[in-house]
Each structure stands twice: as structure tokens, then as C-alpha cells.
Amino acid sequence: xxxxxxxxxxxxxxxxxxxxxxxxxxxxxxxxxxxxxxxxxxxxxxxxxxxxxxxxxxxxxxxxxxxxxxxxxxxxxxxxxxxxxxxxxxxxxxxxxxxxxxxxxxxxxxxxxxxxxxxxxxxxxxxxxxxxxxxxxxxxxxxxxxxxxxxxxxxxxxxxxxxxxxxxxxxxxxxxxxxxxxxxxxxxxxxxxxxxxxxxxxxxxxxxxxxxxxxxxxxxxxxxxxxxxxxxxxxxxxxxxxxxxxxxx
Amino acid sequence: xxxxxxxxxxxxxxxxxxxxxxxxxxxxxxxxxxxxxxxxxxxxxxxxxxxxxxxxxxxxxxxxxxxxxxxxxxxxxxxxxxxxxxxxxxxxxxxxxxxxxxxxxxxxxxxxxxxxxxxxxxxxxxxxxxxxxxxxxxxxxxxxxxxxxxxxxxxxxxxxxxxxxxxxxxxxxxxxxxxxxxxxxxxxxxxxxxxxxxxxxxxxxxxxxxxxxxxxxxxxxxxxxxxxxxxxxxxxxxxxxxxxxxxxxxxxxxxxxxxxxxxxxxxxxxxxxxxxxxxxxxxxxxxxxxxxxxxxxxxxxxxxxxxxxxxxxxxxxxxxxxxxxxxxxxxxxxxxxxxxxxxxxxxxxxxxxxxxxxxxxxxxxxxxxxxxxxxxxxxxxxxxxxxxxxxxxxxxxxxxxxxxxxxxxxxxxxxxxxxxxxxxxxxxx
Ligand code: SF4
Numbered sequence: 001x002x003x004x005x006x007x008x009x010x011x012x013x014x015x016x017x018x019x020x021x022x023x024x025x026x027x028x029x030x031x032x033x034x035x036x037x038x039x040x041x042x043x044x045x046x047x048x049x050x051x052x053x054x055x056x057x058x059x060x061x062x063x064x065x066x067x068x069x070x071x072x073x074x075x076x077x078x079x080x081x082x083x084x085x086x087x088x089x090x091x092x093x094x095x096x097x098x099x100x101x102x103x104x105x106x107x108x109x110x111x112x113x114x115x116x117x118x119x120x121x122x123x124x125x126x127x128x129x130x131x132x133x134x135x136x137x138x139x140x141x142x143x144x145x146x147x148x149x150x151x152x153x154x155x156x157x158x159x160x161x162x163x164x165x166x167x168x169x170x171x172x173x174x175x176x177x178x179x180x181x182x183x184x185x186x187x188x189x190x191x192x193x194x195x196x197x198x199x200x201x202x203x204x205x206x207x208x209x210x211x212x213x214x215x216x217x218x219x220x221x222x223x224x225x226x227x228x229x230x231x232x233x234x235x236x237x238x239x240x241x242x243x244x245x246x247x248x249x
Numbered sequence: 250x251x252x253x254x255x256x257x258x259x260x261x262x263x264x265x266x267x268x269x270x271x272x273x274x275x276x277x278x279x280x281x282x283x284x285x286x287x288x289x290x291x292x293x294x295x296x297x298x299x300x301x302x303x304x305x306x307x308x309x310x311x312x313x314x315x316x317x318x319x320x321x322x323x324x325x326x327x328x329x330x331x332x333x334x335x336x337x338x339x340x341x342x343x344x345x346x347x348x349x350x351x352x353x354x355x356x357x358x359x360x361x362x363x364x365x366x367x368x369x370x371x372x373x374x375x376x377x378x379x380x381x382x383x384x385x386x387x388x389x390x391x392x393x394x395x396x397x398x399x400x401x402x403x404x405x406x407x408x409x410x411x412x413x414x415x416x417x418x419x420x421x422x423x424x425x426x427x428x429x430x431x432x433x434x435x436x437x438x439x440x441x442x443x444x445x446x447x448x449x450x451x452x453x454x455x456x457x458x459x460x461x462x463x464x465x466x467x468x469x470x471x472x473x474x475x476x477x478x479x480x481x482x483x484x485x486x487x488x489x490x491x492x493x494x495x496x497x498x499x500x501x502x503x504x505x506x507x508x509x510x511x512x513x514x515x516x517x518x519x520x521x522x523x524x525x526x527x528x529x530x531x532x533x534x535x536x537x538x539x540x541x542x543x544x545x546x547x548x549x550x551x552x553x554x555x556x557x558x559x560x561x562x563x564x565x566x567x568x569x570x571x572x573x574x575x576x577x578x579x580x581x582x583x584x585x586x587x588x589x590x591x592x593x594x595x596x597x598x599x600x601x602x603x604x605x606x607x608x609x610x611x612x613x614x615x616x617x618x619x620x621x622x623x624x625x626x627x628x629x630x631x632x633x634x635x636x637x638x639x640x641x642x643x644x645x646x647x648x649x650x651x652x653x654x655x656x657x658x659x660x661x662x663x664x665x666x667x668x669x670x671x672x673x674x675x676x677x678x
Contacts, residue, residue, distance in 0.1 A: 231300030
């Protein structure tokens with residue numbers, strides 16, 4: 001019989017779940033952030049209430065056992081938008097509690113390699129978005145970028161943009177996950193906030209000009225004799241193109 | 250500004266686009282109060298329809314040129330529209346693109362107007378405007394004009410992250426034939442100077458951090474492949490020397506695409522993209538895999554095999570060294586196994602400390618077993634299903650030769666540090 005478990009989707013919630021586990025063998029077969037819509041007749045879905053204090057204690061313990069190198073992949077994997085992510089994280093952490101620091105080197109272990117792969121996917125997407133963010137200048141003096149990444153990469157890319165564009169006000173909006181980063185150049189700080197837009201913002205006159213310049217520059221660059229659309233598509237998948245100025249219209 | 254600027258941008262981008270170098274890595278420049286920084290890992294912002302990474306605004310200051318190099322669109326005898334940007338325009342375009350995160354920085358090249366010195370000064374002024382007026386700390390790659398005064402070269406290096414002179418043709422004879430206005434010495438001279446300036450600067454900065462950085466991302470160069478009869482052996486040996494003696498960061502190879510007919514150029518039925526691909530693979534083997542040029546090519550094999558990647562080719566010539574046991578082989582030996590790249594070699598070393606590796610573990614570590622199986626044992630077990638014999642193996646390992654032109658590699662951009670880099674570009678050799 002499949003046991004399942006659900007929690008509120010925060011890292012604290014997941015840690016609470018782990019901390020309350022009587023033994024590693026009691027890990028549920030599935031973990032979700034919302035209770036399954038249709039519960040089977042004999043299902044036993046347990047809902048975990050987040051206990052911040054317990055979570056904090058458990059985190060300290062993990063830190064002590066695994067070291068920060070051992071926890072790095074967990075931070076990235078936690079941002080994954082993937083149905084198995086919670087289970088993969090739990091399995092990895094439980095093994096880590098057993099094995100200690102060496103866990104992050106057990107690259108070929110079945111409880112380790114899937115988690116590292118997931119973390120790597122997230123990191124890779126984050127790296128790609130360092131390039132794929134496109135700011136547009138909005139009247140009112142700030143730059144706005146919208147995107148829809150597979151994973152919740154904003155936390156991973158924010159420091160890069162904060163360092164690079166420290167003299168401009170900017171917002172990066174993840175439309176898929178309904179959150180955004182707002183950078184305040186006066187305080188030199190950024191914040192992750194829930195975010196929705198109701199209407200398309202209004203852009204400055206220069207904005208249109210630069211978009212045209214960029215589009216025609218981009219079109220000029222291609223060398224006809226070397227055309228390779230398949231390669232291009234593997235690098236710039238169709239799903240990201242709506243957000244890229246150079247692929248517009 | 251607009252229509253006029255748009256027109257100029259098109260023409261000047263068109264004139265610069267055959268310059269393949271696009272890497273924006275290898276420098277890190279902090280943002281001290283202005284705009285921008287140089288990220289040491291290299292970031293691609295888009296990819297063109299030929300699959301090349303776009304990371305820099307790559308333009309010519311002007312396409313006017315007093316020289317007449319046979320392979321170049323901008324040569325003086327070519328009847329084409331001539332335009333020029335002002336240093337101010339270059340700066341505005343760069344900043345406008347940069348603020349929108351279209352680019353990592355600027356790649357500024359040029360045709361030669363009036364004299365090499367005059368031209369060099371124009372470039373320097375554009376870059377200086379960016380650095381001091383706009384307080385731009387992003388990446389800048391500047392071309393040096395062959396024949397420019399050493400003092401100007403020095404100045405350029407203090408402003409730019411990377412500087413380069415294109416060698417273009419691998420041998421003196423080829424250069425004399427196709428670029429009669431450029432002498433080998435006018436090209437190699439500045440490269441030597443830059444290399445010694447970089448070395449001196451490094452030493453001085455060890456003494457005091459206050460000494461300004463000179464071309465922190467080093468120098469690079471480009472070779473045109475296929476416009477002249479030079480062999481791969483000549484090319485790869487030259488690259489090796491450039492890396493070893495002049496400490497170059499990158500050598501780029503550009504398959505020659507006839508932009509115009511000229512009786513000095515060989516008539517080519519197709520552009521040698523596959524050859525270019527193989528040269529990049531050989532180049533990676535030199536820089537990251539510990540191979541030397543003479544191992545890859547010699548008198549009897551002056552050209553790279555078009556059907557096999559150079560590492561597999563080498564392995565088939567040295568079957569006496571295989572199979573290697575993955576639990577015992579050292580890093581250098583692992584790197585030489587076809588199908589094991591830099592990253593999987595590192596992973597094998599890390600993972601085997603925690604326990605012996607079998608075939609399943611190798612697969613989980615990302616080793617390309619399709620090729621590696623014939624060259625390794627894991628826990629003493631040989632993974633291949635045929636004998637280690639060159640003829641048999643070759644049949645298994647050749648790449649289907651007429652799969653269109655090539656699985657064209659993405660052109661050399663350096664991502665995520667050396668580790669990721671290797672497999673990103675080589676497609677795990
Ligand atoms: S000097 Fe440069 S721009 Fe002028 S023709 Fe030769 S390669 Fe072209």
C-alpha cells in the first residue's frame with residue numbers, strides 16, 4: 001500500500017517531515033506539496049505541519065553531518081519543479097545522515113546520482129538564464145524582464161544581476177511560478193516576492209529603438225552557408241523564444 | 250539617430266561576423282559603482298540560426314580599408330558600401346544593448362583607415378569612452394591593428410579584457426599569397442609584445458595589486474582553414490607553439506567561406522566545416538587532455554581523420570595501452586580513453602574513493618559507454634563485445650560520414666569553467 005505525505009512546500013516543511021520520521025525506512029512512497037485531489041479509499045496521506053524550530057534544529061544537524069558541500073546540491077534541487085524532487089532530496093539526506101560528509105562524493109550511488117542530476121539540471125537552467133533575461137525599459141525609470149523557466153531559478157540568478165546592474169532599478173518576473181525579484185538600487189538590495197501582472201507595462205520610446213537595433217543586428221549575424229537550425233533549437237528551445245527580443249515577430 | 254545608425258550597424262556587423270571568437274570568459278572585473286562586470290565563466294545570450302553563440306556586440310569601427318586581403322569582405326578592391334561609426338556611437342550602442350542584457354560586452358574590430366596608428370587610436374578612443382565616461386566594467390575584446398605602435402598596443406591592453414591579432418594563415422607562404430599587405434612579422438610582432446607585456450604585468454601585480462591589469466583575459470588569435478593548402482599537422486603544431494611559447498588563451502579556427510571569388514583562392518566545392526570541427530577537437534586535446542601535436546599528427550598522418558574524432562583515432566593507433574582498469578588508472582590515463590571527458594574523469598576519481606566502480610556505476614557517472622566500452626575494464630570486466638582490434642573497432646566507432654555536413658559543434662564559447670567547458674564543446678571526446 002502506498003503511503004503518501006504532503007507539506008506546505010517550504011524547506012522548513014520538508015525538514016519537519018524528515019525530523020519527525022521515526023526511521024529512515026519509514027519514508028513515505030510519495031511526497032507532495034498539496035494533498036492529492038483524489039484520495040484512494042485506503043490511502044493514508046499524512047499532512048505535515050511545519051514546525052520552524054524543529055526544522056531549524058534538523059538543519060543544524062544536517063549541516064554538522066554533511067558539511068556545506070554536502071548540502072549545496074540540496075539547495076538547487078529544492079528549487080526544481082519536479083514531482084519527485086522531495087523524495088530525491090529526502091533519500092539523499094537520509095543517506096547523508098548515515099554516511100556523513102562522504103555522501104557528496106558517492107556520485108554513483110542510486111540515492112545520490114539522481115539528486116545530483118536534478119540539482120545539475122536546475123543549475124544549468126539558471127546559468128542559461130543569465131543570458132536569456134531580456135530587460136525592457138519601462139516608463140517610470142526601471143527595467144522589466146519576464147520569463148517562464150522550468151525551475152524556480154530566480155534565487156540562483158539574482159546575485160549575478162544585482163552585481164552587474166547595480167546602477168539601474170530592475171525587476172525579473174518568473175511568470176510560470178508567479179514570483180519576481182525586485183532590485184532596489186538605492187539600498188543595493190533585492191527581494192523575492194510573489195508577483196502577477198495584470199497588464200503589459202508601458203515602454204519608453206528608446207526601448208522600441210533598441211529592440212529594433214538588436215533585432216536587425218541579430219539577423220545580420222547569421223552566416224547563411226553554415227545554417228543549422230537544429231543546433232540553434234537545441235541551444236534556444238522554442239519555449240524560451242517568446243521572451244527573447246531577437247525572436248520576436 | 251535611427252535609420253542611419255541601423256544601416257551602419259548592419260553593414261559593420263556583417264563585416265565582423267566572420268571573426269569567430271566569441272568567448273567572453275577568463276576575465277573577472279568587478280563592478281565598482283558603474284555598470285557591468287565581467288563574469289569569469291562566460292555567458293551566451295543567444296544563438297544565431299547557424300548555431301553560433303552570441304555573447305558580444307561584434308562590430309567593426311569602420312569597413313573602410315586600405316589593404317586588400319583576398320579572403321576579406323572589406324578589402325579595398327571590393328565594391329561595397331563603406332561606413333564608419335564614431336567612438337561615441339560605439340559606446341552608446343554597447344551600453345544600450347548591455348543594459349537590456351543582450352550582450353556580455355563588446356568585440357571591436359576594424360578595417361584599416363589612413364594608417365595602423367590612426368586606426369588603433371580610434372578604437373582606443375571608443376573603448377576609453379566606455380570605460381571612463383560610461384563607467385563600463387563589462388567585457389571588451391579589442392583587435393590590434395597589425396603594424397600599430399607598441400605604445401598604442403600597451404594602451405589597448407590596459408583598457409580591454411582581451412586583445413588579439415588574427416594570424417589568419419598558418420604559413421608565411423600562404424600569408425604572402427593572400428594577404429600581401431601584411432607581413433608575418435607585422436602580425437607576430439604585436440603578439441610577441443602582448444605576450445611579454447602580459448608576463449611582465451603578472452609579475453608586477455604579484456608585487457603590488459595596485460598595478461593596473463593588462464589584458465586580464467589574455468590574447469587569442471584566429472586561423473582561416475581551407476583557403477590554402479596547409480595541412481592539419483602544420484596548423485595543430487602552430488597552435489601548440491602559440492599556446493606554449495606565446496601563452497595564448499585561445500586559437501580559433503574558421504572554415505573558409507568564400508565571400509568573393511578571387512583567382513588567388515582555391516575553388517572549393519564545399520566549405521570545410523567538418524575539418525574545422527576536427528581541428529577544434531584536436532585543440533581541446535592539446536589544452537585539456539595533455540596531448541601533444543606530434544601524438545595526434547605526424548608525417549604519415551598529416552591530416553585529421555574525418556570519420557573519427559582525434560582521440561579515438563589516437564587510441565586505435567595505440568591499442569597496446571588498452572583496456573585500462575577504471576578503478577586503477579590515473580587521471581591522465583582516464584582522460585585518454587575515448588568516451589571519457591574531463592568531467593567524467595574527475596567524477597570517476599572522486600567516486601571510486603567511495604567504493605569500486607562497475608559498469609553500471611560508470612553509466613551513472615555519465616561516461617559515454619558507446620565509445621568507452623571497448624577501452625576499459627571495470628572490476629576487471631571488459632565491457633566491449635568484440636576483440637580489441639583496430640579494424641574491428643574502427644567499424645564500430647566511425648561516425649556515419651554523410652549525416653549532412655556535420656553534427657556541427659557549437660563554436661567555442663567557454664562556459665562554466667574548465668570542468669563544464671570540455672564536454673560542452675567537444676561533445677565528450
Ligand atoms: S586589413 Fe583587415 S579589414 Fe583590411 S582587407 Fe585585410 S583583413 Fe580585411
